[in-house]
Amino acid sequence: MSAKSIEIRGGRVIDPASQFDEAASVFIANGKIVGIGQTPAGFKADQVIDAQGLVVAPGLVDLSARIAGNIDAELAAAVAGGVTTLACPPDVDPILDEPELAERLVRHAEDVSLVRVLPVGAMTQGLSGSMLAEMSLLRDAGCIAVSQGRGLPADTRVLWRALQYAASCDVPVWLQPAEYHLSKEGIAHDSALASRLGLAAIPVAAETLAMQTVLALAKATGARVHFTQISSAEGVALLREARDAGLPVTGDVAVHALHLYEQDIGYFDPLTRFDPPLRGYGDREALRLGLAEGTIGAAVSAHTPLGLDVKRVPFAEAAPGATGIELLLPLTLAWGEALSLPLRRSLLPVTARAAEILGVEAGQVAVGQRADLCIFDPEATWTVNENDLRSAGKLTPFLGRTLQGRVVTTLAAGQPVYERS
Amino acid sequence: MMLDPQLDADGNLIHLLSTEGLSRDQLTRLLDTGASFLGVSDRDVKKVPLLRGKSVFNLFFENSTRTRTTFEIAAKRLSADVINLNMSTSSTAKGETLLDTVDNLCAMHADMFVVRHESSGAPHLIVDHLRRTGRSDIHVINAGDGRHGHPTQGLLDMYTIRHYKGGFEGLKVALIGDILHSRVARSDIHALKTLGAESIRVVGPQTLIPTDIESLGVGVHRDLDSGLKDCDVVIALRLQRERMSGALLPSATEFHDRYGLTHERLKAAKPDAIVMHPGPMNRGVEIDSAVADSPRAVILPQVTFGIAMRMAVMSVLAGG
Numbered sequence: 005m006s007a008k009s010i011e012i013r014g015g016r017v018i019d020p021a022s023q024f025d026e027a028a029s030v031f032i033a034n035g036k037i038v039g040i041g042q043t044p045a046g047f048k049a050d051q052v053i054d055a056q057g058l059v060v061a062p063g064l065v066d067l068s069a070r071i072a073g074n075i076d077a078e079l080a081a082a083v084a085g086g087v088t089t090l091a092c093p094p095d096v097d098p099i100l101d102e103p104e105l106a107e108r109l110v111r112h113a114e115d116v117s118l119v120r121v122l123p124v125g126a127m128t129q130g131l132s133g134s135m136l137a138e139m140s141l142l143r144d145a146g147c148i149a150v151s152q153g154r155g156l157p158a159d160t161r162v163l164w165r166a167l168q169y170a171a172s173c174d175v176p177v178w179l180q181p182a183e184y185h186l187s188k189e190g191i192a193h194d195s196a197l198a199s200r201l202g203l204a205a206i207p208v209a210a211e212t213l214a215m216q217t218v219l220a221l222a223k224a225t226g227a228r229v230h231f232t233q234i235s236s237a238e239g240v241a242l243l244r245e246a247r248d249a250g251l252p253v254t255g256d257v258a259v260h261a262l263h264l265y266e267q268d269i270g271y272f273d274p275l276t277r278f279d280p281p282l283r284g285y286g287d288r289e290a291l292r293l294g295l296a297e298g299t300i301g302a303a304v305s306a307h308t309p310l311g312l313d314v315k316r317v318p319f320a321e322a323a324p325g326a327t328g329i330e331l332l333l334p335l336t337l338a339w340g341e342a343l344s345l346p347l348r349r350s351l352l353p354v355t356a357r358a359a360e361i362l363g364v365e366a367g368q369v370a371v372g373q374r375a376d377l378c379i380f381d382p383e384a385t386w387t388v389n390e391n392d393l394r395s396a397g398k399l400t401p402f403l404g405r406t407l408q409g410r411v412v413t414t415l416a417a418g419q420p421v422y423e424r425s
Numbered sequence: 426m427m428l429d430p431q432l433d434a435d436g437n438l439i440h441l442l443s444t445e446g447l448s449r450d451q452l453t454r455l456l457d458t459g460a461s462f463l464g465v466s467d468r469d470v471k472k473v474p475l476l477r478g479k480s481v482f483n484l485f486f487e488n489s490t491r492t493r494t495t496f497e498i499a500a501k502r503l504s505a506d507v508i509n510l511n512m513s514t515s516s517t518a519k520g521e522t523l524l525d526t527v528d529n530l531c532a533m534h535a536d537m538f539v540v541r542h543e544s545s546g547a548p549h550l551i552v553d554h555l556r557r558t559g560r561s562d563i564h565v566i567n568a569g570d571g572r573h574g575h576p577t578q579g580l581l582d583m584y585t586i587r588h589y590k591g592g593f594e595g596l597k598v599a600l601i602g603d604i605l606h607s608r609v610a611r612s613d614i615h616a617l618k619t620l621g622a623e624s625i626r627v628v629g630p631q632t633l634i635p636t637d638i639e640s641l642g643v644g645v646h647r648d649l650d651s652g653l654k655d656c657d658v659v660i661a662l663r664l665q666r667e668r669m670s671g672a673l674l675p676s677a678t679e680f681h682d683r684y685g686l687t688h689e690r691l692k693a694a695k696p697d698a699i700v701m702h703p704g705p706m707n708r709g710v711e712i713d714s715a716v717a718d719s720p721r722a723v724i725l726p727q728v729t730f731g732i733a734m735r736m737a738v739m740s741v742l743a744g745g
Contacts (some may be wrong), residue, residue, distance in 0.1 A: 199635030200445070202611060203546040270427045271553075272546025316554070318526055318544035320571065422431030
């Protein structure tokens, strides 16, 4: 690809990492940012992108996007959502439990897209929760961490061994905190609503017990742990406590859980079936605040493209998850709006702070950085419509909802990879 | 605000999915209609022509000979054509989705679906699908969905209570046993609440009582004697044998000891209290034979009223 030099002119440049927020032009050459505000000496633009009235932000960093199935469509969806760096969990088809599979995913992504795809390898073979996967080789193949997918292994001894082994090879472990037995048959938050609808329940204790187990073992083993998709107020409190105590643990939240809560299940809408389940109103408030205060570091799309065959079925039988990577920006902005945060703070959980958890250089608009940029119109409103989604997965409970904030142009490594027509 | 999918824009009942959301007037009208059909079964010619030319499809994804039979009888007494589909052995077992099945049956010009399914909310999915595809003229009756609801059972229970007690004002009603897995309990609770029962209690160990069930307006009793105290109506619920393997109960014997209905335990209730059971009964577990066969048990009349109430539901939905 040609290394065009580009000037992005007249936009409002926001760098959440430094809290920079000013009207400025951004200069790009050789795939990198070479100047902000002042034209670098000798710079000559091959292309000028007019960003009047738009925000020039870092390309978004999404810690959880299942780009399985039609990978090309999911990568197209990523850039349409302004995402230029993403982590793909191991519980896709095929399960990412072998180095070759992780390598193949990375290579495929590199062939078709400039989006940085960072696989999260399986912690156990086939995610069965019994035998350890080749963590060190997975890391060498490009995995940035290992994970058990949804929930913890049933056998806590396996978890203990996995954390010991991961600590030995310095591989971070990402875990969705859900105690195996307490969560395996449930489909909804244990509450009056689930009782009324007659849905098998998952108690909050499934999350808190899992977190306490993991924290105790992390302390003992020195493993670096990241909790994915914390769903409850108690979970946020446990994470806060652990971080205050100086443990090197981090956490994220699914962006949909900052907006939806159990009442959105309505009359058994299968599109609202998630894992972890949508919890109560108080949980949603705690997640919103936990993200704002930084206890929870990142908001993730939890992008899961699913078809009608597994979603237009009774609630209990529906596969959990929804398409989401194209909604990450507007849903994050809506969270910030609800808490009256300035844009430069609203963007933190999907840029610099997410990149920090990943341990990669990304999510910044700064000289010398790879020119991954998300240029968006913060005022534009749009109604979520399946025909507008590029992902092969068209199903989300946000269909029909009007959201604010729309990606106009995405650049990855200095190349325009998406332009809204 | 989401609209109740069983009502049309004017608030008329077009499907029966739950007793929740029905007004006192709607419930009373259904009960009154049931009363008018009770006589039909006593006639030489047990038929009225209200559903002549209509096709009623019984879609039972979960086996239940008795409930299916009562729906079949009810539809036939209304002169409908009845088609019974045992879905557990038919196309869904071959991988067809629920909604594919529905589309196929719609193409056969169904007028009404009676649906029993092991998943809570399955009939709602069908109603949603019919609405999206412009076929809301096809009525859906929930004949039991997972743990969620069994509204025709709820209605026949209300009919039975009204028949024996004259009304609902001042009534104290106890539901005993496995509330957690019981769609009957949920349907009864919603209907009793709307019809104005004074006190609704659920009685059982914490393992069988759903979380925060108090939010439905019921009192929770762990102890049978306190739950039965001064009750007018006692509803025993079926206890499935598999609850023991799920670590919900130690044994049927211990359950019977703590919660089984015996004449001795029933002394806590009012002397004229009636005893109900949705069937099929486990004699010696949730109810003693001596109680089940006594005059205070109204379990067989429940079955008879069930047919009249199912006729009432079908005729009201069809605009009768």
